[in-house]
Amino acid sequence: MSWTLIVWLASALLCLGLLTQSKWDPWLSERVARSESQPWWWTLIGYPTAVVRVRLTWGRVCRVLDLDVPRRAPRALLDRDTMITGTVLKGLPPRLGFPRITSRGLRVTVRLHPGQTPAAFIACADAFAHAWRVYQVRVTSPRRGVVELIAIARDPLTGDRSWPMPPAPRLLTATLGRTDEDAVWTVDLRKIPHWLITGATQSGKSTLLASWLTELGSQPVILVGIDLKGGMELGLYERRLSALATNRADAIRLLTSVLSEVMDRMGVCRLAGVRSIWDLHDDIRPDPVVIVVDEVAELLLVASLNGRKDATECATLLLRIAQLGAALGVHLIISAQRFGSDLGPGATAIRAQVGGRVCHRVNDEQTAVMSLGDLAPDAVAVAQTITEDEKGVAVSAVDGHWRRVRSRYVTPSALRTHAELTDYPLRDAFLTPPREGGVSHE
Numbered sequence: 001m002s003w004t005l006i007v008w009l010a011s012a013l014l015c016l017g018l019l020t021q022s023k024w025d026p027w028l029s030e031r032v033a034r035s036e037s038q039p040w041w042w043t044l045i046g047y048p049t050a051v052v053r054v055r056l057t058w059g060r061v062c063r064v065l066d067l068d069v070p071r072r073a074p075r076a077l078l079d080r081d082t083m084i085t086g087t088v089l090k091g092l093p094p095r096l097g098f099p100r101i102t103s104r105g106l107r108v109t110v111r112l113h114p115g116q117t118p119a120a121f122i123a124c125a126d127a128f129a130h131a132w133r134v135y136q137v138r139v140t141s142p143r144r145g146v147v148e149l150i151a152i153a154r155d156p157l158t159g160d161r162s163w164p165m166p167p168a169p170r171l172l173t174a175t176l177g178r179t180d181e182d183a184v185w186t187v188d189l190r191k192i193p194h195w196l197i198t199g200a201t202q203s204g205k206s207t208l209l210a211s212w213l214t215e216l217g218s219q220p221v222i223l224v225g226i227d228l229k230g231g232m233e234l235g236l237y238e239r240r241l242s243a244l245a246t247n248r249a250d251a252i253r254l255l256t257s258v259l260s261e262v263m264d265r266m267g268v269c270r271l272a273g274v275r276s277i278w279d280l281h282d283d284i285r286p287d288p289v290v291i292v293v294d295e296v297a298e299l300l301l302v303a304s305l306n307g308r309k310d311a312t313e314c315a316t317l318l319l320r321i322a323q324l325g326a327a328l329g330v331h332l333i334i335s336a337q338r339f340g341s342d343l344g345p346g347a348t349a350i351r352a353q354v355g356g357r358v359c360h361r362v363n364d365e366q367t368a369v370m371s372l373g374d375l376a377p378d379a380v381a382v383a384q385t386i387t388e389d390e391k392g393v394a395v396s397a398v399d400g401h402w403r404r405v406r407s408r409y410v411t412p413s414a415l416r417t418h419a420e421l422t423d424y425p426l427r428d429a430f431l432t433p434p435r436e437g438g439v440s441h442e
């Protein structure tokens with residue numbers, strides 16, 4: 001019965017496909033393209049078609065990918081002294097279970113032949129995705145002798161841009177968007193204290209910062225901003241920021257007072273005999289500080305000799321804060337179009353202290369290498385595949401692991417409204433001038 005239904009649906013799809021291929025009906029093609037992203041389309045049409053495709057192509061795909069095993073050659077005794085042996089043309093593919101539907105694709109189990117390992121199937125994941133015309137196939141091995149192929153029909157990072165986000169599970173955690181496994185993309189600054197966001201112009205860096213600020217803005221966190229593009233981006237959030245620097249002199253003052261705060265916190269921890277502010281008692285633990293820098297090149301790059309001293313000072317302050325701040329609840333989130341030695345000698349030292357990376361679309365391989373190469377070399381090629389249309393799509397890398405992600409789209413007006421409504425202004429935190437003589441940051 002179910003086979004009849006599948007065949008019926010497959011024929012319906014074929015007719016629809018033929019209709020939409022014809023140039024005389026662009027209206028219908030557009031409707032079909034729009035429907036393809038709807039869940040009902042997958043249930044009624046996409047899934048049955050994929051099942052037929054998976055079952056029909058399985059033997060051929062395994063043969064091409066060398067995943068089948070040779071059948072025993074037939075032999076026959078001609079007479080008492082002669083035996084003839086045939087040559088088997090088709091191998092025996094591993095046994096395929098029935099593909100089960102999931103919300104965005106299907107999953108199917110495969111029983112391995114003796115001698116086969118999941119590694120061979122993992123290496124062929126891309127080929128399965130092409131053969132079945134799905135966005136991605138992942139291979140897992142739930143138990144010995146069995147692999148599970150999980151197909152995802154469409155890239156979950158395309159389409160709707162404003163997903164509902166669950167609340168952040170704990171302080172300094174932010175739910176920033178979705179991953180390409182269709183999971184929530186969550187970042188915890190207590191696990192990875194500093195982050196670098198790179199990408200070409202208009203790739204989505206400031207939007208990601210906006211999403212991050214919106215999340216942290218509703219937590220008891222002191223937020224300070226440095227935006228040397230005249231405060232155009234972070235200015236939208238000014239009501240929630242404890243301080244906003246829009247020129248280099250202000251940025252130096254601000255970073256100096258943050259460093260002074262770092263030194264004070266060090267003293268508190270030393271007195272209490274603990275190694276981080278998170279070991280302090282709740283009553284005396286200071287609020288965490290997050291410094292957001294939109295376009296760090298404006299801070300570190302100088303056009304004339306005059307500005308070089310200030311730029312070097314900024315780099316030194318950022319480096320000191322990155323080195324000392326992690327355990328003291330002082331965090332950096334830096335965005336840049338590129339982040340390499342061309343930003344001055346301090347840039348590579350700062351990058352070495354920044355354990356979290358998010359790389360959006362890049363214009364050249366070198367930028368992807370600068371952003372991801374030292375943490376996750378495999379991710380460099382993935383970052384280069386992000387196209388101009390994929391705004392907000394990025395590769396996030398931590399400790400050698402990477403994943404494709406897309407930030408939630410936060411409009412400027414939503415950001416401004418959120419900043420006005422927030423319960424944690426903490427505005428006075430950095431309004432006091434740095435101590436007499438400043439803080440030594442040599």
Ligand SMILES: Nc1ncnc2c1ncn2[C@@H]1O[C@H](COP(=O)(O)OP(=O)(O)OP(=O)(O)O)[C@@H](O)[C@H]1O
Pocket residue numbers: 161199200201202203204205206207208337391392393406407408409
């Ligand atoms: N996650 C997203 N989803 C959908 N659209 C997005 C997303 N992120 C960014 N965009 C779109 O891309 C545009 C540019 O984004 P954004 O200003 O964040 O880029 P940028 O990298 O900061 O650019 P620049 O380097 O010029 O400052 C936005 O106006 C928005 O329309």
Ligand SMILES: [Mg+2]
Pocket residue numbers: 205206207233294
């Ligand atoms: Mg920007």
